[in-house]
Amino acid sequence: MHRSATDPRPRVLHLAQPVGGGVARVVLDLAKAQLTAGLRVTVACPGGELAERARDLGAEVRGWRADRSPGAGLPDEVRRLGRLLDEVRPALVHAHSAKAGLAGRLAVRGRVPTLFQPHAWSFEAVGGATAALALRWERWGARWAHRVVCVSEAERATGVRAGIRARYTVVPNGIDTGHFTPGERPAGAPLVVCVGRLCRQKGQDVLLRAWPEVLRRVPDARLALVGDGPDEAALRRLAPTSVEFAGAVADVRPWYRAADLVVLPSRWEGMALAPLEALACGRPVLVTDVDGARESLPPGHAAHCLVPPGRPGALAGTVAALLLDPELRASLGGQGRRHVLSTHDVRRTAEAVAELYRELLGGRPLVSFECRESIHS
Missing domain, CATH: 3.40.50.2000 (Glycogen Phosphorylase B;)
Structure with a gap:
């Protein structure tokens, strides 16, 4: 009207x-x-x-x-x-x-x-x-x-x-901290979630190249790519059977809440929303050191949750280390929720x-x- x-x-x-x-x-x-x-x-x-x-x-x-x-x-x-x-x-x-x-x-x-x-x-x-x-x-x-x-x-x-x-x-x-809230994680094998458009910027190809090394250290780990985009066909050719392509979803919160770790391996950003949403849901995030990444993390998280962009080896090592340390993940997730409430x-x-x-x-x-x-x- x-x-x-x-x-x-x-x-x-x-x-x-x-x-x-x-x-x-x-x-x-x-x-x-x-x-x-x-x-x-x-x-x-x-x-x-x-x-x-x-x-x-x-x-x-x-x-x-x-x-x-x-x-x-x-x-x-x-x-x-x-x-x-x-x-x-x-x-x-x-x-x-x-x-x-x-x-x-x-x-x-x-x-x-x-x-x-x-x-x-x-x-x-x-x-x-x-x-x-x-x-x-x-x-x-x-x-x-x-x-x-x-x-x-x-x-x-x-x-x-x-x-x-x-x-x-x-x-x-x-982000809307009343919409993105913590929830109970379903039982199951360790799950890594990457949310974002399937394109070069978001770096899912780097994560897929890192994934075999993650599986070597955490054999039952699973990876879910949530989103769609122009690189889907190429990414599917890189992906082993432990990777799920979830496509675009109307509500991403269940994926955050199901995750043990949320990863965004971007090549460039301003300040991505996905890590803030995941932190608001009480989940630890791992991001690449591009514009806005350090500023989106709580104080002290960079030592555990920040890796260089475009480096599959560094990404694999940090993903595996976090998956193998549930106490650290729980601590990081709780700190992340409090940080987003106060800052974002x-x-x-x-x-x-x-x-x-x-x-x-x-x-x-x-x-x-x-x-x-x-x-x-």
């Missing part, structure tokens, strides 16, 4: 290209908090799970056709977004991830307050000439972001080292973002876009 143009409540536009995974989760958590606070919220995306769930929350949803990666269709994507912006007329635009950040900043060009949240830098996801182009764009496009929101201090530092001159704000990721509750994240919105608009209530100059004038 569309509200009257005279509705005095401010409108925020969240722009996202990924419609699943961590980016969608962040958008939905923010939209829920902002709707509760009385803002009008529009989510523009290519449909899918994000659109369905945003609509269920009460947000206005606008379709924005866009591919995941930049290509020949980018000019049309920017034009479509420009028309959408003229129709929605938001007080503030919050663009999530590389593609929405690219198209959004090209369409708005700083004419209304614009936040760009990379959710991991685009130039880390590619190599060669493509990485150079992505970095060049991020340096150039920073002028059209009133603030770049990083989910970890490490992500911000990566941007600074790369020469991206921007006004940065660090807002750590948060989604309410903290939503309030930090709300404060940033207020700051960008001079500390006053968000004003409606109806009073502003058209972005195409």
Whole structure:
């Protein structure tokens, strides 16, 4: 249901290209908090799970056709977004991830307050000439972001080292600690769970290469990969029979609660949600030392729960050592739950973002876009 143009409540536009995974989760958590606070919220995306769930929350949803990666269709994507912006007329635009950040900043060009949240830098996801182009764009496009929101201090530092001159704000990721709660682990053989999109970023191939050594030391261990993605067929070719491909699931909590250990062997991140969710469920996590990983762990956990990225041998040794030490796992899980409650509750994240919105608009209530100059004038 569309509200009257005279509705005095401010409108925020969240722009996202990924419609699943961590980016969608962040958008939905923010939209829920902002709707509760009385803002009008529009989510523009290519449909899918994000659109369905945003609509269920009460947000206005606008379709924005866009591919995941930049290509020949980018000019049309920017034009479509420009028309959408003229129709929605938001007080503030919050663009999530590389593609929405690219198209959004090209369409708005700083004419209304614009936040760009990379959710991991685009130039880390590619190599060669493509990485150079992505970095060049991020340096150039920073002028059209009133603030770049990083989910970890490490992500911000990566941007600074790369020469991206921007006004940065660090807002750590948060999760719903009332939704992700501990539960009793079912009886059975030791279970390692990896939750994430099946793609190069998440590093499931590294975990599968480590798995034979884990089995040599813990012969009855099992591994479950929870999620789907473009690398599924290749990963299945690497996997022995002790590996289960669970696919995408509507509710990941039973997998966390069934796990003895949750592993995320990423090649790059900003700050992944899966480790925070697992910690909230009272389960120990093992992560690779990429952006945001150390910051997501409780103090003292790095000695037990952090390994170099892309190193199957180091990963195998640490997975096996944790599986063979149930007392340490129990201690780590309990500490992890307390850490997430105190540091990564989604309410903290939503309030930090709300404060940033207020700051960008001079500390006053968000004003409606109806009073502003058209972005195409």
